[in-house]
Amino acid sequence: MTQHTSSSSPIRVGIVGYGNLGRGVEAAIAKNPDMQVAGIYTRREPAQLKPLGQGVAVHAMGELMAHQDRLDVLILCGGSKDDLPVQSPQLAARFSLVDSFDTHARVPEHFAAVDAAARSGQTTALISAGWDPGMFSLNRLMGEALLPDGATYTFWGKGLSQGHSDAIRRVAGVAGGVQYTIPVDEAVERVRSGGRPELSTREKHRRECFVVLKEGADAEAVRREIVGMPHYFDQYDTTVHFIEADELAREHGAMPHGGFVIRSGTTSEQASQVIEYRLKLDSNPEFTASVLVAYARAVHRLQAMGQHGCKTVFDVAPGLLSPRSAEQLRADLL
Amino acid sequence: MTQHTSSSSPIRVGIVGYGNLGRGVEAAIAKNPDMQVAGIYTRREPAQLKPLGQGVAVHAMGELMAHQDRLDVLILCGGSKDDLPVQSPQLAARFSLVDSFDTHARVPEHFAAVDAAARSGQTTALISAGWDPGMFSLNRLMGEALLPDGATYTFWGKGLSQGHSDAIRRVAGVAGGVQYTIPVDEAVERVRSGGRPELSTREKHRRECFVVLKEGADAEAVRREIVGMPHYFDQYDTTVHFIEADELAREHGAMPHGGFVIRSGTTSEQASQVIEYRLKLDSNPEFTASVLVAYARAVHRLQAMGQHGCKTVFDVAPGLLSPRSAEQLRADLL
Numbered sequence: 001m002t003q004h005t006s007s008s009s010p011i012r013v014g015i016v017g018y019g020n021l022g023r024g025v026e027a028a029i030a031k032n033p034d035m036q037v038a039g040i041y042t043r044r045e046p047a048q049l050k051p052l053g054q055g056v057a058v059h060a061m062g063e064l065m066a067h068q069d070r071l072d073v074l075i076l077c078g079g080s081k082d083d084l085p086v087q088s089p090q091l092a093a094r095f096s097l098v099d100s101f102d103t104h105a106r107v108p109e110h111f112a113a114v115d116a117a118a119r120s121g122q123t124t125a126l127i128s129a130g131w132d133p134g135m136f137s138l139n140r141l142m143g144e145a146l147l148p149d150g151a152t153y154t155f156w157g158k159g160l161s162q163g164h165s166d167a168i169r170r171v172a173g174v175a176g177g178v179q180y181t182i183p184v185d186e187a188v189e190r191v192r193s194g195g196r197p198e199l200s201t202r203e204k205h206r207r208e209c210f211v212v213l214k215e216g217a218d219a220e221a222v223r224r225e226i227v228g229m230p231h232y233f234d235q236y237d238t239t240v241h242f243i244e245a246d247e248l249a250r251e252h253g254a255m256p257h258g259g260f261v262i263r264s265g266t267t268s269e270q271a272s273q274v275i276e277y278r279l280k281l282d283s284n285p286e287f288t289a290s291v292l293v294a295y296a297r298a299v300h301r302l303q304a305m306g307q308h309g310c311k312t313v314f315d316v317a318p319g320l321l322s323p324r325s326a327e328q329l330r331a332d333l334l
Numbered sequence: 335m336t337q338h339t340s341s342s343s344p345i346r347v348g349i350v351g352y353g354n355l356g357r358g359v360e361a362a363i364a365k366n367p368d369m370q371v372a373g374i375y376t377r378r379e380p381a382q383l384k385p386l387g388q389g390v391a392v393h394a395m396g397e398l399m400a401h402q403d404r405l406d407v408l409i410l411c412g413g414s415k416d417d418l419p420v421q422s423p424q425l426a427a428r429f430s431l432v433d434s435f436d437t438h439a440r441v442p443e444h445f446a447a448v449d450a451a452a453r454s455g456q457t458t459a460l461i462s463a464g465w466d467p468g469m470f471s472l473n474r475l476m477g478e479a480l481l482p483d484g485a486t487y488t489f490w491g492k493g494l495s496q497g498h499s500d501a502i503r504r505v506a507g508v509a510g511g512v513q514y515t516i517p518v519d520e521a522v523e524r525v526r527s528g529g530r531p532e533l534s535t536r537e538k539h540r541r542e543c544f545v546v547l548k549e550g551a552d553a554e555a556v557r558r559e560i561v562g563m564p565h566y567f568d569q570y571d572t573t574v575h576f577i578e579a580d581e582l583a584r585e586h587g588a589m590p591h592g593g594f595v596i597r598s599g600t601t602s603e604q605a606s607q608v609i610e611y612r613l614k615l616d617s618n619p620e621f622t623a624s625v626l627v628a629y630a631r632a633v634h635r636l637q638a639m640g641q642h643g644c645k646t647v648f649d650v651a652p653g654l655l656s657p658r659s660a661e662q663l664r665a666d667l668l
Contacts, residue, residue, distance in 0.1 A: 024601070027601060027602050028601060031482045031483045031601070032482055104668065107664055107665065107668050108661070108664060108665055111664060128668050133668045135476075135480075135609075137667055137668045138652055140667045141652050141653070141655070141656055141663060141667050142469075142652060142655065144656065144667070145628045145631075145652075145655035145656045145657075146469075146621075146624050146625055146628050146655075147624060148365045148366055148657075149365045192614070194614070194616075254604075267358065267361060267362060267365070267617060267620035267621060267623070267624055268361050268617065268620055270588075270616065270617065271615075271616040271617035271620050271621075272616050273613075273614070273615050273616060273617070273620070273621050273624075274612075274613070274614040274615075275469075275611075275612070275613055276610075276611070276612040276613075276614070277609075277610070277611050277612075278608075278609070278610040278611075278612070279607075279608070279609055279610075280526070280528070280607070280608040280610070281605075281607050281608075282528075282604065282605040282606050282607060283601060283602065283604065283605035283607070286601035286602055286605050286607070287480075287601060287605075287607050289601070290480050290481060290601055290607075291480055294479045294480050297479075312653075312664055312668055313652070313668075314651065314652050314653035314660065314663050314664070314667075314668070315651050315653055315660070316651055316652075317648065317649050317650055317651050318472055318475050318476060318479075318647070318648050318650075318652075319475070319648035319649055321475070321476065321479035321480075322475055322478065322479045323479075323482075326648065326649070327442070329475060329648050330441050330442060330445060330646055330648070331441065331442055333471055333474045333475050333478070333648075334438065334441050334462055334467045334471045334646055334647075334648070
């Protein structure tokens with residue numbers, strides 16, 4: 001574990017699924033010379049895909065199992081609802097892999113299924129990489145471990161929420177729209193200044209929607225249905241802006257996101273201590289992809305070290321994420 | 335590595351050295367029910383020490399070697415200049431331990447000396463824990479691994495610098511004084527907004543001194559000598575305030591510190607991504623101590639797992655820092 005000099009041949013990565021996240025993974029691997037895209041696997045017609053890189057091979061999903069000896073590690077880029085609960089255990093029996101499973105409540109069962117498969121296949125499979133779960137989880141853990149007498153706050157945004165955008169698009173009379181989650185500045189400042197306030201859902205975040213109406217739709221009725229939608233909006237202060245289709249396309253096509261994990265604690269009566277981790281992301285899928293790629297490097301190493309089974313970000317020594325040797329890291333970054 | 339349920343008997347910690355850091359370690363252990371102070375070891379007369387906790391045993395340093403079977407892990411609270419280069423290798427031959435060695439340039443040789451001792455003694459010794467080196471190092475590494483196309487910036491402060499305070503107290507005519515290192519807001523904002531500016535030493539930090547003059551001293555001569563001091567002050571914009579001894583005692587007795595590690599990178603031409611880690615500490619020694627205590631827990635576990643030798647924060651899986659089991663962490667924090 002103390003030596004991880006890069007070998008001369010790059011780590012061969014298979015990208016499974018090629019939506020926004022899969023494209024982000026391809027772009028991220030291009031920034032990491034010790035890794036290469038060995039193949040993209042899709043359920044669509046392979047010839048229809050246009051990879052970013054020239055000469056990148058695209059294969060039908062059905063070919064994946066036959067490519068075991070061409071691939072060191074898979075990065076699974078499907079969805080947490082339908083794809084990963086099936087794919088991750090199935091593929092972990094044959095491949096080391098990383099996924100971004102993000103249904104927090106179902107992590108224990110996903111872990112158990114992947115762990116059984118990976119142990120039987122002597123592979124290493126890391127689930128729930130990304131930024132939340134992922135980097136934010138890591139900072140929640142570290143904050144709690146370093147300042148046991150304290151409170152942890154997670155704020156999300158400003159960022160585009162896919163789930164909430166989908167929800168507004170399902171409202172009758174809505175032709176299109178997006179939703180931004182925005183942390184309430186005052187709440188962030190109260191936490192950052194070392195207090196430990198009790199904050200309600202409404203006090204922590206507000207929601208802002210940009211909606212294009214269908215012809216003849218009743219704007220006020222649409223607004224009321226959005227702001228009253230149970231769970232999605234009813235516990236928040238929500239603002240709805242009605243805009244034209246061209247403005248939606250022009251101004252709201254990007255996928256920014258980010259947020260804060262803040263641990264506020266005390267080490268003695270006199271001393272309050274605040275740890276803050278913040279992400280400000282122009283592209284949510286590209287950053288998530290970058291995290292998956294760094295953890296794919298670690299997974300490949302853990303597999304080579306014989307550490308089989310299911311892992312999470314909590315189980316990975318940070319040095320394993322870097323292409324540099326332990327000596328270089330100690331000399332340059334410690 | 336996947337299971338670390340807390341055992342029923344607490345981890346027995348020996349505190350070696352009892353200045354500000356040692357007292358901070360004692361206070362931190364009081365916040366961690368799975369650990370206990372098994373003894374404080376000092377070069378001073380043991381009876382002169384007044385531990386924070388009632389009934390805490392204080393021993394002469396010479397007794398330490400005979401207490402091997404009473405102690406699971408040592409936390410070394412001496413200085414990096416004279417104490418740790420001798421103590422850490424010497425004690426690592428017999429004990430698992432954590433130190434806060436912070437002379438960045440001498441890390442490789444310190445690592446080598448401690449590693450040889452720990453391997454021969456089958457102990458686990460983690461060097462350079464704290465926040466810089468320590469948490470900041472970890473965030474430098476993670477930033478680089480997640481955003482390989484980027485630049486890392488470390489800013490320190492606002493905080494009291496012990497080294498610079500010592501330097502001004504050595505100037506002729508100075509009766510007392512403290513120095514604060516302050517990040518330049520404009521530089522922080524430029525980096526935080528996603529740019530990758532080239533920043534000179536002067537552009538990143540400024541220095542502020544509060545100085546009490548000896549009777550009859552020439553204020554302007556003192557000021558000139560401070561601001562022109564090579565390495566310490568000459569490359570910075572430095573402000574010197576002359577104050578009275580009672581104001582120094584009243585207003586400048588605390589040891590606040592903190593700072594930022596910011597990684598600014600791009601994942602594609604369109605997307606700039608910023609990761610920021612920030613500490614805002616009322617008490618530098620108490621926070622450093624809290625980090626040492628969390629890593630002492632990890633070291634004790636690594637030793638039990640047979641992972642002997644010298645380690646740094648780069649080698650420790652985050653889950654090992656927490657008293658909670660891997661299942662609990664996955665269920666609650668992922």
